[in-house]
Amino acid sequence: MAKQSKAQKDVMERVLHEYKEGELETSAGRKVKSRKQAIAIGLSEAGASNQQTPAENRKRLKQTKARERADESGPTRAQLYEQAKKRDIPGRSKMSKAELAEALKR
Template identity: 55%
Template sequence: MAKETKAQRETVERVMREWKDGALETSRGAPVTSQQQAVAIALHEAGQSRDETPAKNRKNLRTTKAREAKASETREVLYAEATKRGIPGRSRMTKQELVRALQPR
């Protein structure tokens, strides 16, 4: 098994903390109750999944870190970006909703 980087370790710790607090959700918005599912999500986001190619793992970690950086921005900065992209309903969105709306699909 390859050595775990600091970024990967931080991501796994964050996801498992979210699961323990009950805040971890699946991509469909349902709460994660299974520890096994939480570990799978953590490894996927950290780019450590054994079921994916090394290139896909690197992309997953990059995407996760970009999303975390976006979440640390203020709502005003996110709102300005949403305005620039023309996202409808942005004026009533919370910071978390703006982060989700601005994610690339």
């Protein structure tokens, strides 16, 4: 077996933690009940699967890291917009993400 990079180890650790906590879902939205399936999902997301080409593995790891960075950056514009809608902030439809965040602070 090839040695995993730090990024791949981090992804595998996160996926298996989600599985143990019962939060890991398939692409169809069903809970993962099998440890083997959780490992397969983790290897695929980590770009370490032997079922995919090296190019697909690189692409998969890149997508996973981008999604993790997006999750860390806070709420999306759509989420901020929904909050602004509930508070009935005028002009919200033309505001950027930063402007919505600023308006919600007030």
